[in-house]
Amino acid sequence: MDFDPLWLLVLPLVFGMGWLASRLDLRQAKRDPRDASKPYFQGLNFLLNEQQDKAIDAFIEAVQHDPDTAELHFALGNLFRRRGETERAVRVHQHLLQRGDLPALERARAQHALAQDFFKAGLFDRAEAAYRALRGTVFEPEADLALLSLYERSRDWAQAGPVAQALEERGMGSFAARRAHYLCEQALQARSEGQTPQALALLQQARQIAPGHPRAQMLMGQWALAQGDSQAALGHFEALLSTCPASFNLAAADYARAAQQAQGSAPIERAGKLLEARYSQDHALALVLALNQLQPDRQAERLSQHLKLQPGSLNAAKGLFSALDLAGAASAAQIQPTLERAAKPLMRHRCAACGFEAAHYFWQCPGCLSWDSFPPHPVEEL
Template sequence: MGFDLSWLLIALPLVFGLGWLASKLDTRQWKREQRDAPKAYFKGLNLLLNEQQDKAIDAFIEAVQADPDTSELHFALGNLFRRRGEYERAVRVHQHLLQRGDLPKAERERAQYALAQDFYKAGLFDRAEEAFAVLRGSSFESEAELALLSLYERSREWRKAAEVAKHLEQVGTGSFASRIAHYLCELALEAQARNQEGDVDKAQALLAEARKVAPQAARAHVLAGQLLMRREQPQQAMAAYAELLAANPEAFNLVASDYASAALACDAAPAALQTLQAQYQRHPGMHLLQAIAKLEPAASAQRQRLLAHLRQDPSLSAARQLLAQSGAQLSDEETTLLGSAIERAGRPLQRYRCAACGFEAQHYFWQCPGCLNWDSYPPRHVEEL
């Protein structure tokens, strides 16, 4: 039985027509999905700009459900969860992205970085460290290492922080000499705290390395002088403070009193007095006046210095000290009451203030407790700024 060609002529147009109809249906469905997904996305964006984060999240979830393959929607949703403190949900979103086999390399690295940020913000430092370490050699390597640097600082892992900072310098990210010096100083303090055999020598070696890494940084010079004083080596301590004076004259205020004590301990008061007076002429301040008073304690000389300082800089601290020196003209009760009033009024001004965030503290900090910046405190009280 032969094949009838007439059936072929009928079947071909029929198959073509069915294919055309199916393609139209698919096109309409695709257009409808594409139209619905951007609509939900822009709705979520509008809610986000209006600070309605709960409704924005609902809109983004709707958009993700309409188009689960769109990675940008996942990133937006994960970032929203992180900003709201819903770290577990943010982790799930970014882990879902990483599980997709069709995700391009650039998007996979971005998702890995976002996941590491989720762990870091959640305080899961071990998992954050692992997640950031995966990004070595990727386009997010610098960002990951900077985040690791912050992580190691918060967890006080100073040796790891120093290694990361050195690598960042080597790849040209910037200068980290001052921060490396701080890490070495922290390690020196830890060695001193252990107080075991050889630890003091180790601390001195770390401080020497810190001074070599960042000669202009003040902290290593300060700690070296203090350590030498504890080891009853005042002459060497004076030398360390003299190095600070040459490298960072403004920061010498922090150790002016210690410098005077070291000079008294090694019978070098006359030379030290000349150094302090010369520094006071260049950078007048109460710290230097108090150090000078240690070396030249005569009451009349102190009164003259305080009067001259008040003419130049009328501060409450100088006024209180002058009142204490001139109390013979007042009764004891009057002197006490006036001194207490001036001290109370001047107490808020006798603080150190962070230049980055404004956090004030009675004691000097090398790293601000508020914003965690290093060397952000000027070495002068608020009333002298």
């Protein structure tokens, strides 16, 4: 075969075109990462400047340039959730979970983010299922804490108890007081349904879990009083005074009523001495009112003494008492109802966690859902 001299011209040309194409590809490869990362850094800048709308747009553009980057999806989903766009956050995290190449840790992270989306949206059933799917992963402790909060919000105390126990066994802190509250809530529900023996058994279990917690002991005393068993009620209230004297103020009126219902004068005398001893340690108005139940003839004297000991408390009631006393009121029985009406708006309880105020004492704050955050004393006595 004859050699064609034309190849001497074609071969260098082909070689040159190949070299030029390789250089263009290399330059494009170097330029693409910079171009792809530019929207990402723009999104970070917008996020730092609290411009969430622009940050979302930038992250969406970055995801379009590099759809396989999991971190961009997490950033975008978290932004959607923070803005309340939970449906879009759910779609982002579900898209991550559908990827077959996602590592196990990133899959668990996406599952955890999805559960948070459902919780934020108020879809508690789906959130519960999503959190339960995290069992056996590194997110299990966080998932159990979220499940505990979910069960408390939905007042599912039977489910909350085992979760709190598992967290305690895992070394996440003491949940004994919470578990006692859950059992007390179940006991109240059982009693409302006429299942008194079961309710009492639940209270006994609560006392075993948290012996120093006052709620179960107080409930047992109040229930015994309601059933007419004044002796049993006195025993429960005195046990409360021994184990948790600060919380005894909440049951002082019930204790005085139980002493009044008991036969003979001995229970009244004993209750009076115990209340006087407690008042010498804690100048609480609840103790004064309980003593006034037992000794109504000394109401004016005792209230006057209390107002001298607590000059900054119940100023309106103090001024009213002084005016009526100077005017020569007929009897302390006429003064007491007026004092109670004057003191009522002042005797409020305040949550130590969020500042929520209420006229009644709550074991769980209606505002922030914290347990035992209400001090047993009203605001004016703190």
